[in-house]
Amino acid sequence: MTIRAIKLFIDGTFPAFKYDKITLQKNLNFSARTFSCNFLVNQSCFSKHCYNFRSRERCYKGLHIKRWQSTLNNDQDIDLTKIPAEHIRNFSIIAHVDHGKSTLADSLQLTGTINKHHSHNQVLDKLTVERERGITIKAQTCSMFYKYNDKQYLLNLIDTPGHVDFNYEVSRSLAACQGTILLVDAAQGLQAQTVANFWLAYNQELSIIPVVNKIDLPAADTERVTKQIQSTFELDTANIALISAKTGLNVEKILPNVIEKIPHPTGDVNEPLKALLFDSWYDTYVGVVCLMAIVNGKLQKGDKIVSAYSGQKYEIADIGIMHPEQVPTGYLHAGQVGYVICNMKVATEAHIGDTFYHFKSPVDPLPGFEPAKPMVFAGIFPIDTNEFTKLDESIAKLTLNDASVSVQKETSIALGQGWRIGFLGTLHMDVFQQRLEEEYDANVIITQPTVPYKIIYRDGTSKLIRNPSEFPEPNEMSHKIVELHEPMSRRGEQSEYNYLDETRVIMRYSMPLAEIVTDFHDALKSRSSGYASFDYEDMGYQQSDIVKMNVLINKKPVDALSAILHRSQVSSVGKEWTKKLSEVIPKQLYEVVIQTAVGGKVVARETLVTQVI
Numbered sequence: 001m002t003i004r005a006i007k008l009f010i011d012g013t014f015p016a017f018k019y020d021k022i023t024l025q026k027n028l029n030f031s032a033r034t035f036s037c038n039f040l041v042n043q044s045c046f047s048k049h050c051y052n053f054r055s056r057e058r059c060y061k062g063l064h065i066k067r068w069q070s071t072l073n074n075d076q077d078i079d080l081t082k083i084p085a086e087h088i089r090n091f092s093i094i095a096h097v098d099h100g101k102s103t104l105a106d107s108l109q110l111t112g113t114i115n116k117h118h119s120h121n122q123v124l125d126k127l128t129v130e131r132e133r134g135i136t137i138k139a140q141t142c143s144m145f146y147k148y149n150d151k152q153y154l155l156n157l158i159d160t161p162g163h164v165d166f167n168y169e170v171s172r173s174l175a176a177c178q179g180t181i182l183l184v185d186a187a188q189g190l191q192a193q194t195v196a197n198f199w200l201a202y203n204q205e206l207s208i209i210p211v212v213n214k215i216d217l218p219a220a221d222t223e224r225v226t227k228q229i230q231s232t233f234e235l236d237t238a239n240i241a242l243i244s245a246k247t248g249l250n251v252e253k254i255l256p257n258v259i260e261k262i263p264h265p266t267g268d269v270n271e272p273l274k275a276l277l278f279d280s281w282y283d284t285y286v287g288v289v290c291l292m293a294i295v296n297g298k299l300q301k302g303d304k305i306v307s308a309y310s311g312q313k314y315e316i317a318d319i320g321i322m323h324p325e326q327v328p329t330g331y332l333h334a335g336q337v338g339y340v341i342c343n344m345k346v347a348t349e350a351h352i353g354d355t356f357y358h359f360k361s362p363v364d365p366l367p368g369f370e371p372a373k374p375m376v377f378a379g380i381f382p383i384d385t386n387e388f389t390k391l392d393e394s395i396a397k398l399t400l401n402d403a404s405v406s407v408q409k410e411t412s413i414a415l416g417q418g419w420r421i422g423f424l425g426t427l428h429m430d431v432f433q434q435r436l437e438e439e440y441d442a443n444v445i446i447t448q449p450t451v452p453y454k455i456i457y458r459d460g461t462s463k464l465i466r467n468p469s470e471f472p473e474p475n476e477m478s479h480k481i482v483e484l485h486e487p488m489s490r491r492g493e494q495s496e497y498n499y500l501d502e503t504r505v506i507m508r509y510s511m512p513l514a515e516i517v518t519d520f521h522d523a524l525k526s527r528s529s530g531y532a533s534f535d536y537e538d539m540g541y542q543q544s545d546i547v548k549m550n551v552l553i554n555k556k557p558v559d560a561l562s563a564i565l566h567r568s569q570v571s572s573v574g575k576e577w578t579k580k581l582s583e584v585i586p587k588q589l590y591e592v593v594i595q596t597a598v599g600g601k602v603v604a605r606e607t608l609v610t611q612v613i
């Protein structure tokens, strides 16, 4: 791509900078406290790179445009064939949420492009929601060119998602790497996801480089945290990098470490093509963009490829590297990582972890693939039923970009027409709701989330139910059904205590997933004054005594309020719900009876007495 002009616009109107002569627009007078800046490259807007700056100074300094200018300038020189596999490193950063992955990724990207630590606006976190919530949801990758000992290296950094709901995506991103940086906050020390992510990387036999971040914080205790890393993971901490990703302190030590300690990819360019799809997103103009790691062989524009999972055939329309924007190269060779655009129309065709091979040259798929498995289901209904069509379109647009969401239409007697949507976890659900409300201006009611339960029938068949309305009626139970099972999370039957040091303990429990999707996280945080963190993993289904609890208003069940519960919880939850409803339902001119019941048996009752006028 030849760069003719890059412009930075502030609030969509003022050309503040120009590429050829970086000029500063003076006398700008803004009353707003935030500015939105758009980058225009060759007159087209890189909408993904609109920034909200909190201070005018940051716009003025032109830090971002300098960075993009320098990155884009290099594009003309890219010739991947000149970089042998020995000079490639594919690595990621793993950490507990908020320990600074994205900040470090940005910092490294600067090192790898202009060798200066100018700015730390998180360019790898692209979605607005991600930036607002400060979390990385989709893994993003970025290729950097870096000179070390007079040799040119291609360093592919894969930024992994940081929340427990996205563990599978983390594991597939790690499958595209040979090594990883294990980043730990110097004040917080090891947290649940530090440990969980370490094991994901360890089990994939990656080289793990521990790094202590946030050493600029007054509460930083690098000695204690280094000891924790050494004793818990048995990693060599003799020359551990102690950094501040935010200020840039010691960040320059990291890339040389990556080159020295992480092995280069070992794929064979002469073998048949084997490519791992580890991330994807939807682009309105070109359809689905996939990120792939080429394990063996080479992939070129015009090639025909096949998905090992679906058998679907595609033709490569564009291929290149993320630098950090898409830069076409026309090919990718074994060991390289980059973007691939083929004729994939919807995000659900891109299965994370899928293997691709050349048409008529099938290979064994790479291990570890699992189709996306939503584990938390909730009903979504428009508050105003006239908004159904608009909401339908908004949900369709949002799911275009998120293959892990499952959507089914649902009708509720109480709430009308809506959707039953499956998410990877509760954070995933919160983000989806936030995006619907903020990006699509939707007003929705979300029902109590539920996990998928399994019904085992007498004839040996089974069925997963994701909605309380599908729960069998009491008369069906004895004839047809033998057992009810619920999904469990966490490994191990009994709790495990393992002291990391005098102040920190790891506890492991096996518990029903349904417990986690309610207020587990909030309760854990509040009871531990914010100190405890948690992570979970699926451990399959287990038989359980579960029942459906109905809410009845004047003896009529309100379908949207039904819930599936363990029998032992029915009494307490039933009482709690009737009480809550009696507080929120306005008094009427007639008596209102609120009941919770299992089958024909009433569990709790509240009566709203007639309003006296």
Ligand SMILES: Nc1nc2c(ncn2[C@@H]2O[C@H](COP(=O)(O)OP(=O)(O)OP(=O)(O)O)[C@@H](O)[C@H]2O)c(=O)[nH]1
Residues within 6 Å of the ligand: 095, 096, 097, 098, 099, 100, 101, 102, 103, 104, 134, 135, 136, 137, 161, 162, 163, 213, 214, 215, 216, 217, 243, 244, 245, 246, 247
């Ligand atoms: N003081 C200090 N703050 C830092 C440092 N590195 C990151 N932070 C701050 O820590 C917070 C979290 O940083 P992120 O980079 O978003 O963390 P993350 O691990 O990418 O989080 P997820 O995207 O949610 O996975 C932000 O407010 C950063 O500014 C550091 O070295 N020092």
